[in-house]
Amino acid sequence: MDAIVSWGMQERLGRITCPTLTISADEGDPPVALKEHYVTLIPGARLAVIENSRQAMPLDPAKRFNQPRPAFLQTVATSTKDH
Numbered sequence: 001m002d003a004i005v006s007w008g009m010q011e012r013l014g015r016i017t018c019p020t021l022t023i024s025a026d027e028g029d030p031p032v033a034l035k036e037h038y039v040t041l042i043p044g045a046r047l048a049v050i051e052n053s054r055q056a057m058p059l060d061p062a063k064r065f066n067q068p069r070p071a072f073l074q075t076v077a078t079s080t081k082d083h
Helices: 002-006 010-015 032-041 062-066 069-079
Strands: 021-025 046-050
Touching (some): 010 032, 032 046
Parallel strands (some): 021 046
């Protein structure tokens, strides 16, 4: 049980080097503030918050969940051309 309680990934987030979009519900756990913090630890990461959504957000209508993705993918395609 102690291993589960003490497990975390926060110290490894800075190692992520690929473009990262975190999509979060605006309600539920973990709270948006924690996800905002995680995003600051990933270089160049972005956070999209889906309003009026909860923990089962991926089960919300796909249009709402997928809405932030095209703009993110467009910026990624533009910003990584030289890599």
